Amino acid sequence: MRSYECAVIVHPAVNEDGLRASTAKYVDIIAKGGGEITKVETWGKRRLSYEIMKQPEGTYFFYRFRGGSALVDELGRQMRIDEGILRHLIVRDELAEGNEPALEPGTVEATMRHPEREVREEVEHRGERY
Amino acid sequence: MARDTKRDPKKKGEKREKRPMRKKKCKFCLDRVTHIDYKDERRVRRFMTDRGKITPRRITGTCAKHQRMLAAAVKRARLIALVPYVREYYR
Numbered sequence: 372m373r374s375y376e377c378a379v380i381v382h383p384a385v386n387e388d389g390l391r392a393s394t395a396k397y398v399d400i401i402a403k404g405g406g407e408i409t410k411v412e413t414w415g416k417r418r419l420s421y422e423i424m425k426q427p428e429g430t431y432f433f434y435r436f437r438g439g440s441a442l443v444d445e446l447g448r449q450m451r452i453d454e455g456i457l458r459h460l461i462v463r464d465e466l467a468e469g470n471e472p473a474l475e476p477g478t479v480e481a482t483m484r485h486p487e488r489e490v491r492e493e494v495e496h497r498g499e500r501y
Numbered sequence: 502m503a504r505d506t507k508r509d510p511k512k513k514g515e516k517r518e519k520r521p522m523r524k525k526k527c528k529f530c531l532d533r534v535t536h537i538d539y540k541d542e543r544r545v546r547r548f549m550t551d552r553g554k555i556t557p558r559r560i561t562g563t564c565a566k567h568q569r570m571l572a573a574a575v576k577r578a579r580l581i582a583l584v585p586y587v588r589e590y591y592r
């Protein structure tokens with residue numbers, strides 16, 4: 372069992388109920404695949420740096436979990452065929468200690484990671500030099 | 502060498518004035534950074550040009566180890582659209 376973090380960009384047309392359903396679906400897939408969820412977070416809707424499938428924005432979710440490689444494969448496969456998902460990225464969670472308490476799948480809800488972060492134009496970076 | 506003559510063809514024979522260059526320090530080493538998070542958009546962006554390229558080590562003074570970590574973080578951040586792959590100038 373390794374610790375992973377899965378970042379997901381959900382299609383901006385998915386409403387709040389849809390987002391909840393999406394979270395429930397992937398929490399279920401992780402649990403059924405023998406994984407343990409340690410955290411589910413969201414950044415809410417954010418502007419994308421470039422359009423994905425013609426969409427200028429999307430809702431960000433982050434799933435932190437422990438599991439095996441078969442689960443990672445299955446999770447990735449499911450996300451790829453999910454039309455509600457613009458993009459996903461699963462990486463090893465290098466910062467995880469490995470002893471974070473596992474959450475009860477039925478109770479998992481996405482918490483806001485950066486409440487202050489909403490759709491906003493980032494200040495353009497003008498090539499600072501050091 | 503060739504670049505010097507090109508830049509200032511008149512002073513060909515003269516000795517070029519040496520600019521005292523302060524040795525740049527790796528920002529990440531100063532902060533004792535052991536991991537660069539791809540989600541840390543602000544930090545990652547600071548090491549990118551306005552065109553969306555990763556700023557070279559020779560400009561930022563980042564050490565080799567941290568530049569590798571940074572490059573990996575930038576690539577991940579690009580994948581989930583936190584930072585651009587390219588940004589063309591506005592016309």
Ligand SMILES: [Zn+2]
Nearest residue numbers: 527530564567
């Ligand atoms: Zn360094």
